[in-house]
Amino acid sequence: MAEVCHFLCKEKKGRLFTMVGSDERNSAGSFALYYVFLFDKTKQFIIVKTLVDDAEPTFPSLAVEMPALNWYEREVKDLLGLRPQGHPDLRPLTLHGDWPEEIHPLRKDFAVRETVPRVESRETFMRYEGQDVTEIPVGPIHAGIIEPGHFRFGAVGDTILHLDARLFYTHRGLEKASEGKPLRKALFIAERICGVCALSHAVSFAQAIESTGQVEIPLRAKYLRTLFLELERLYNHIGDVGNVCAGFGFAVGVSQGARLREELLQLNERIAGHRYLRGIVDLGGVRFDVTTAEYSDILSTLDKVETEFKELVNILLSHDIALDRMKNTGILTLQQAKDLEVVGVAARASGRDIDIRRDQPYAAYDRVTFSVPIYQEGDVLARIRVRIDEVFQSISIIRQVFDQIPAGDIITALPKIPAYQWGMGWTESSKGETVHWVMVGPEETVDRYRVRSATYSNWPAVPLTVPGNIIPDFPLINKSFELCYACCDR
Structure with a gap:
């Protein structure tokens, strides 16, 4: 082996x-x-x-x-x-x-x-020798309303030598809880792995089951999944750009990012009935269609958000202090990204040219055109630039969906799946590549369920980007990866 x-x-x-x-x-x-x-x-x-x-x-x-x-x-x-x-x-x-x-x-x-x-x-944890090294423990309980993680720094003055990161404080055992559940009940669990990646997890799980049953979902359903996946990417990326601004106290960026994100969340609620897009995906397709009036609502909202996001980007990327804080901060090299199989924004910001939407197309991604932004610097600024570029690519994809989407069914029945067959499903969430592996048990229940989120792949890389930076830069570096604790604590 x-x-x-x-x-x-x-x-x-x-x-x-x-x-x-x-x-x-x-x-x-x-x-x-x-x-x-x-x-x-x-x-x-x-x-x-x-x-x-x-x-x-x-x-x-x-x-x-x-x-x-x-x-x-x-x-x-x-x-x-x-x-x-x-x-x-x-x-x-x-x-x-x-x-x-x-x-x-x-x-x-x-x-x-x-x-x-x-x-x-x-x-x-790492043991340090010598009187000049200070250990600085942070968490797992933090000042903000965030998920738990323990970070233990070894520093000389305010320069970081080493970081131990300890996660999995609220591991929920969702994979175990899924065992023996009917497949549709397990789908309900899958879309609750993470709040902001709910749709990506649901689609990944559904595709794993559809792959196991060798099911081709209707073309209209493929386009609708693509639409909602890009809406999920949009509100996350725009919100993440604002969140990074919080890492260096840039209040205008924080407030504008949060405001635009809220507009997109309200759009989700108007169209899908849920701000975080739960309840859309079903095994074999999607649960509901989108009307002509809702198409118009989506396009008009995106026109407005696109214009205002461009204004935010112009302010952010022309601000000398913002650029100074982001450039050459928290560098992840291409070799490190390859060694740890880093995915998503963090990979592409370090020169790793991977995007599962293009490399292993699913939904309707083989029917739309889009660019995959790649930067070489691997720093906070590069990770921000990837997100910015992907926002405009997502808007373009959604417009193409509306130009191309055919009439037709939105769901198809699944055949009976024999016990102990397994399949995989994947999506490119806003955090990166997410993979679900499912083995079906007797009577179409779950026998084994394994979730490999983008966060699971990327968290081990974060401590490598910290040494040589100063303590106040860690929140900025951490936010630039914007990883979910919940996606690990599955």
């Missing part, structure tokens, strides 16, 4: 798309690991499956050669009890240090309703 994965990644230049651990002892007599590699140039996947014996649940670690596997391997150790031999850092990840080492909640025999007793914590 190790040799095959090395060959696919290092020699054939496949990129790690996701890795899934699965307890298949009841259906196949063992645990299984699935390594999914994507070859963007040929638009093909290769999946490497290896079995892990229950009597000796170990497998060779590849995290040294393929750093992107670090979190995946630690997670299967925590949740399934499969031990990666040779892994350089086996600290708890998803389960914190006070969780008993011998209890693994994604095993099929885990007693879901029993309270797990806690033990003395095994948490460790």
Whole structure:
């Protein structure tokens, strides 16, 4: 297995798309690991499956050669009890240090309703020697109304030497909760993984089931999914541009970004009945259509938002202090982005030319034209510029949808799906590439569900961008990635 994965990644230049651990002892007599590699140039996947014996649940670690596997391997150790031999850092990840080492909640025999007793914590952080280094702990409880994350800085003066980031404080066990659920009930869970990525998660899950059942959804439904996915991208990107301005106290940018985001959220509510676009997607298509009057509402709102967003961009990118704070701050190199399989805005801002809408088209993305903005600098400013460019591309895509959308059905029935078949679905959310892997169980229920969000891929990169910057720059760097804690705490 190790040799095959090395060959696919290092020699054939496949990129790690996701890795899934699965307890298949009841259906196949063992645990299984699935390594999914994507070859963007040929638009093909290769999946490497290896079995892990229950009597000796170990497998060779590849995290040294393929750093992107670090979190995946630690997670299967925590949740399934499969031990990666040779892994350089086996600290708890998803389960914190006070969780008993011998209890693994994604095993099929885990007693879901029993309270797990806690033990003395095994948490460790970087140790510093010398009197000049100051440890600065921040979180997990923060001053603002935000999700929990613990950041422990090692600094000399106000210059950062190292950052330990600790997440997964509110891990909800949604993958476990989905097991045994009918597929449509699991869809309900999928779109609640994250508030601001609700539609992306719902579409990814639906596409995984449709792929498993070999279902082609109606063309009109494909266009409608594209429309709503781009509306989700729009309100996030515009809001994120404003949020980054908060990192250096640029009040005009903060308020204008929030105001424009609110206009788009209100548009969502008028069109879809929900500000965050829940309840739109169904297995086999979408739940409702868009009327001619609603088309007009969308286009007129976008015309207004586009004009006002251009004004905000002109103010932001002509402000010397704003540019000074963003340039050369929080740099992520192209090599780091490749090593960690960074996706989305952060990848494209570092010169990594990937966008799953173009590279593995879904919905109606193969029927519209758009550019993928790429910058080389890898700093906060580059990440802002990618978002700005993508806002205008999203508006263009939505206009093309209205020009091209055909009449027809918006949903199709799914066939009966045999047990223990699996499929994948993916979307390019505002944060980046999101992948859902679903194995269907008996009577069309969920047997195993694995979510690899863009946030899961990108969080390990954030600590690499911090050393050499000053403490006050960390909020700015962190906001420029704009990662969801909830997408990890699934």
